[in-house]
Amino acid sequence: MAIFSVYVVNKAGGLIYQYDNYVPRTEVEKTFSFPLDIVLKIHDEKVIVSFGQRDGIRVGHAVLSINGVDVNGKYTAEGKEILEYLKDPSNYPVSIRFGRARLSSNEKLMLASMFHSLFAIGSQLSPEAGSSGIEMLETDMFKLHCFQTLTGIKFIVLADPRQSGIDALLRKIYEIYSDFALKNPFYSLEMPIRCELFDQNLKSALEIAEKAGTFGPGS
Amino acid sequence: MYTEMTVHNLYIFDRNGTCLHYSEWNRKKQAGISKEEEFKLMYGMLFSIRSFVSKISPLDMKDGFIAFQTSRYKLHYYETPTGIKLVMNTDLGVQNCRDILHQLYSTVYVECIVKNPLCALGETLQSELFSSRLDSFIRALPFFSVRAA
Numbered sequence: 001m002a003i004f005s006v007y008v009v010n011k012a013g014g015l016i017y018q019y020d021n022y023v024p025r026t027e028v029e030k031t032f033s034f035p036l037d038i039v040l041k042i043h044d045e046k047v048i049v050s051f052g053q054r055d056g057i058r059v060g061h062a063v064l065s066i067n068g069v070d071v072n073g074k075y076t077a078e079g080k081e082i083l084e085y086l087k088d089p090s091n092y093p094v095s096i097r098f099g100r101a102r103l104s105s106n107e108k109l110m111l112a113s114m115f116h117s118l119f120a121i122g123s124q125l126s127p128e129a130g131s132s133g134i135e136m137l138e139t140d141m142f143k144l145h146c147f148q149t150l151t152g153i154k155f156i157v158l159a160d161p162r163q164s165g166i167d168a169l170l171r172k173i174y175e176i177y178s179d180f181a182l183k184n185p186f187y188s189l190e191m192p193i194r195c196e197l198f199d200q201n202l203k204s205a206l207e208i209a210e211k212a213g214t215f216g217p218g219s
Numbered sequence: 220m221y222t223e224m225t226v227h228n229l230y231i232f233d234r235n236g237t238c239l240h241y242s243e244w245n246r247k248k249q250a251g252i253s254k255e256e257e258f259k260l261m262y263g264m265l266f267s268i269r270s271f272v273s274k275i276s277p278l279d280m281k282d283g284f285i286a287f288q289t290s291r292y293k294l295h296y297y298e299t300p301t302g303i304k305l306v307m308n309t310d311l312g313v314q315n316c317r318d319i320l321h322q323l324y325s326t327v328y329v330e331c332i333v334k335n336p337l338c339a340l341g342e343t344l345q346s347e348l349f350s351s352r353l354d355s356f357i358r359a360l361p362f363f364s365v366r367a368a
Contacts, residue, residue: 004277023277058279100279107274114271121264122289125257127227127246127308131291139272140282158275 003166003206004142004158006173007108010190011152013116015109017193021206027064027099028056034092040083045073046101047082062101067094115156119146149174169209176201224362227292227308229353231328233341234302236262240344242353244363265296265304285317299324313362327352 002024008017032038038052040063047063064070066085069077076082085091103111119133137144143161147170148154155173157166180198181187187195228243238258250257265284272284286295293313297305297320305320331349332338338346357363 026279060273060279100277103274111271111275114267118264118268118271121260122287122294125250125261125264126289126292127243127248128291128310129248131289133289134287135289137268137272137287138285139276139280140285141276141278141280144275158277 002160003163003169003210004160006158006202006206007112007115007154007156008173008177008193009112009116009154009156012190013113014190015112016191017198018105018108018112019199019202021203023102025099026056027097028061029065029095029097030055030057031093031095034089036086040086042074042083047071047074048101049098057098060100061098063096064099064101065097068097112156115144115146116154119148119154145170147171147174153177163210165209165212169205172205172209173202176205224312224364225310226313226357226360226363227310229308229357230258230261230304230306231344232258232262232265232304232306235341236266237341238262238343239303240349240353242350242357244357261306262304265306282317295320297321297324303328309362319360323353323356327356 002022004022004024005018005020007015010016038054038057039050040047041050042048049057049059049061051059053059063082066076066082071077071082072079074082076085086094115134122134123131133146133148135146137146138161141161142158143163143166145157145159145166146154147167153174155170155177157170157173159166176198177193180195180201181193182189184195184197187193225245227245227247228241230238231240233239236259238261241254241258250260252260268287269284273280283298284296286293288294288311291311292308293311295307295309295313295316297317299305303324305324307316307320309316327349331346331352332344333340335346338344344350
């Protein structure tokens, strides 16, 4: 049971805080000989598997390293284009590591804004009057919980589907935000949160929540 | 505590975004836009949610997006391998609708539409048999109860 990450989004939909608590990385490293039976393509400046799913390598996985050296986008660490490199038979046998690509900060910003809009559309399409936006989004691998405050700040937590006590955790994060960000005289509203005490207290709140404890008074 | 469970409405989309079917049973509030725009908005929202979920997911997903809930309703989603998307809005008491939507697809949609040589795939469903079978299927659900007006 784990809590994967926390996102805080301001009134305008901009990401002001992001923390990855535990992100499971599924990576597969294999040695290949020419020709490569996996079809690769370039997408978003990364080399992605487009066809040829096998042995734990799924469609959508990115090339993470070649021969043990981490790649740099669509180029190898030496600056050669990966697709060209893999077309040359003299470079084989080659050991390639595939896995889910890590999200860059830009991508996280875009995803937060995307959710901000989806939250609003969820409320608009409601068949019942007086509905809030999306409070919980469920998939087979994770559950996304969202709490919107009266001032329009959204606290978003991604957790394991079986994790309980997330509602209490969201309220607790709101409390930590008001104690260590809002009461900080150097913090400007709606701006990215860069308060050390906020980070520390958030981390300990996540630890307590993962152990399925409750937040006592004054904790 | 007396909780009433109910189905609000149901949408069926094809892989191109055309709304093949829409039914409502207990809808309290309209979206404030025309039906055509509402279908486009619903499809667009689902398309964006699927893309959002595949990017933000920490692990590789098998079934993908299943449902979401707000303070008043729960939206259940089921997509077939051919791209047919079934969307059902219910109240919050309802748990897992994936199997129900799958059953709806296999017993009602496949039987009445796919196996019907007169039904052109990709157009709004005109079949009376489909509409009535769908209606009785939903009304027969254990959590369906018509609220008094």
